[in-house]
Amino acid sequence: MPTIFFYGPELDREKKKEMISSFTQTASKLTGIAESAFVVYLRPSGPENVGVGGQLLEELQKKQK
Amino acid sequence: MPTIFFYGPELDREKKKEMISSFTQTASKLTGIAESAFVVYLRPSGPENVGVGGQLLEELQKKQK
Amino acid sequence: MPTIFFYGPELDREKKKEMISSFTQTASKLTGIAESAFVVYLRPSGPENVGVGGQLLEELQKKQK
Amino acid sequence: MPTIFFYGPELDREKKKEMISSFTQTASKLTGIAESAFVVYLRPSGPENVGVGGQLLEELQKKQK
Amino acid sequence: MPTIFFYGPELDREKKKEMISSFTQTASKLTGIAESAFVVYLRPSGPENVGVGGQLLEELQKKQK
Amino acid sequence: MPTIFFYGPELDREKKKEMISSFTQTASKLTGIAESAFVVYLRPSGPENVGVGGQLLEELQKKQK
Numbered sequence: 001m002p003t004i005f006f007y008g009p010e011l012d013r014e015k016k017k018e019m020i021s022s023f024t025q026t027a028s029k030l031t032g033i034a035e036s037a038f039v040v041y042l043r044p045s046g047p048e049n050v051g052v053g054g055q056l057l058e059e060l061q062k063k064q065k
Numbered sequence: 066m067p068t069i070f071f072y073g074p075e076l077d078r079e080k081k082k083e084m085i086s087s088f089t090q091t092a093s094k095l096t097g098i099a100e101s102a103f104v105v106y107l108r109p110s111g112p113e114n115v116g117v118g119g120q121l122l123e124e125l126q127k128k129q130k
Numbered sequence: 131m132p133t134i135f136f137y138g139p140e141l142d143r144e145k146k147k148e149m150i151s152s153f154t155q156t157a158s159k160l161t162g163i164a165e166s167a168f169v170v171y172l173r174p175s176g177p178e179n180v181g182v183g184g185q186l187l188e189e190l191q192k193k194q195k
Numbered sequence: 196m197p198t199i200f201f202y203g204p205e206l207d208r209e210k211k212k213e214m215i216s217s218f219t220q221t222a223s224k225l226t227g228i229a230e231s232a233f234v235v236y237l238r239p240s241g242p243e244n245v246g247v248g249g250q251l252l253e254e255l256q257k258k259q260k
Numbered sequence: 261m262p263t264i265f266f267y268g269p270e271l272d273r274e275k276k277k278e279m280i281s282s283f284t285q286t287a288s289k290l291t292g293i294a295e296s297a298f299v300v301y302l303r304p305s306g307p308e309n310v311g312v313g314g315q316l317l318e319e320l321q322k323k324q325k
Numbered sequence: 326m327p328t329i330f331f332y333g334p335e336l337d338r339e340k341k342k343e344m345i346s347s348f349t350q351t352a353s354k355l356t357g358i359a360e361s362a363f364v365v366y367l368r369p370s371g372p373e374n375v376g377v378g379g380q381l382l383e384e385l386q387k388k389q390k
Contacts, residue, residue: 001169001333001375001377001382002331002332002333002334003133003169003171003331003332003333004329004330004331004332005329005330005332006327006328006329006352007236007327007328007329007330008326008327008328008352008356008358009327009356009358011355011356013113013121015355015356016113016114016116016121017120017121017124018351018355019116019351019352019355020116020119020120020121021116021119021120022347022351023116023348023351024116024118024119025119026343026344026347026348026351027331027333027344028119030336030340030343030344031333031334031336031340033333033334035118035119036117036118037118038116038117038118038119039115039116039117039131039133039169040115040116040117041072041110041114041115041116041133042114042115042116043110043114044114045236045238048208048211049211049236049237049238049239050234050235050236050237050326051211051214051215051216051218051219051233051234051235051236051237052231052233052234052235052326053219053230053231053232053233054215054216054219054220054223054230054233055212055215055216056208056211056212056215057326059212066138066180066182066187066299067136067137067138067139068136068137068138068263068299068301069134069135069136069137070134070135070137071132071133071134071157072132072133072134072135073131073132073133073157073161073163074132074161074163076160076161078243078251080160080161081243081244081246081251082250082251082254083156083160084156084157084160084246085246085249085250085251086246086249086250087152087156088153088156088246089246089248089249090249091148091149091152091153091156092136092138092149093249095141095145095148095149096138096139096141096145098138098139100248100249101247101248102248103246103247103248103249104245104246104247104261104263104299105245105246105247106202106240106244106245106246106263107244107245107246108240108244109244115131117131122131137301143373143381146373146374146376146381147380147381147384149376150376150379150380150381151376151379151380153376154376154378154379155379158379165378165379166377166378167378168376168377168378168379169375169376169377170375170376170377171332171370171374171375171376172374172375172376173370173374174374175301175303178273178276179276179301179302179303179304180299180300180301180302181276181279181280181281181283181284181298181299181300181301181302182296182298182299182300183284183295183296183297183298184280184281184284184285184288184295184298185277185280185281186273186276186277186280189277196268196310196312196317196364197266197267197268197269198266198267198268198328198364198366199264199265199266199267200264200265200267201262201263201264201287202262202263202264202265203261203262203263203287203291203293204262204291204293206290206291210290210291213286213290214286214287214290217282217286218283218286221278221279221282221283221286222266222268222279225271225275225278225279226268226269226271226275228268228269234326234328234364236328245261247261252261267366305366305368308338308341309341309366309367309368309369310364310365310366310367311341311344311345311346311348311349311363311364311365311366311367312361312363312364312365313349313360313361313362313363314345314346314349314350314353314360314363315342315345315346316338316341316342316345319342
């Protein structure tokens with residue numbers, strides 16, 4: 001039954017698969033709960049909808065370029 | 066004030082209405098709080114962003130076909 | 131795999147059971163996904179940690195008495 | 196490390212910036228934690244995915260027009 | 261209907277009230293939605309349940325003392 | 326800025342540390358974002374507040390004994 005949410009950048013398909021696989025294996029090993037019981041939600045969040053340190057991430061990224 | 070989040074597949078309009086109505090009625094009855102105070106968020110999550118048992122749901126669904 | 135979160139008052143055991151059962155049945159029927167795949171998290175939130183309309187719920191409840 | 200989630204309507208860029216800035220300043224002042232440690236997630240939720248008082252927000256808004 | 265979640269340290273009562281009041285006023289002004297429709301959930305998270313930069317916050321705080 | 330939430334059983338301190346460390350390393354590697362930017366929230370959820378397959382987890386666990 002455990003559930004993991006990841007809020008972060010959009011990833012390509014291979015990276016999604018690796019993240020889901022790794023999170024599930026780690027959490028299954030540490031909790032002793034079967035991998036089949038785990039659900040992982042990837043919740044992409046674009047830089048136009050994230051604030052870091054009080055500033056819009058989209059603007060922080062522009063400044064860094 | 067209670068708030069309900071549903072993470073699952075995208076639903077059509079009639080099903081959304083029925084889910085919101087049913088969740089709210091049930092929760093209002095059980096808590097004794099007026100239905101008007103309830104908010105339900107439907108948060109669709111496509112199979113390309115969900116992992117079940119360590120695998121991407123999108124791939125699990127392909128295999129089942 | 132669908133997941134439901136309920137943020138609201140603490141409930142007694144029988145009400146928790148009824149909420150979980152009802153939410154799951156409704157959501158299973160509407161999504162066509164087996165009940166066994168659903169997880170419901172009840173996340174109790176006391177009135178000292180909720181704000182409604184800009185005021186602490188704990189204080190709103192005192193005024194209503 | 197504190198994290199703030201806002202579930203509500205989509206906002207334009209200037210309003211997003213002001214919300215992120217204001218939430219972060221307020222929370223930094225009240226917690227005593229540096230602004231740089233705060234992350235704010237704006238999670239837009241359209242009226243077709245929100246229920247208020249048991250009804251789809253999209254339909255409530257139509258009735259009000 | 262907008263909803264705000266704050267994940268961070270436990271606060272005393274006066275600070276909770278100020279956070280709820282400030283978040284609600286700001287968000288009401290920026291969205292044009294009445295303050296009465298806003299709910300804020302304060303979700304305290306102790307340093308034994310938070311990881312920052314890959315380390316348990318509780319241990320990071322010990323090192324800083 | 327990415328943020329990970331884990332909803333599951335309470336873990337002991339060493340397991341918490343390993344979960345936080347592993348999740349952060351994996352996610353940092355896959356996103357290319359520095360580990361220092363990651364926050365992990367462990368949100369313990371007791372079996373009296375979780376429903377699986379429409380039943381209270383606490384009761385499912387009793388039956389299994």
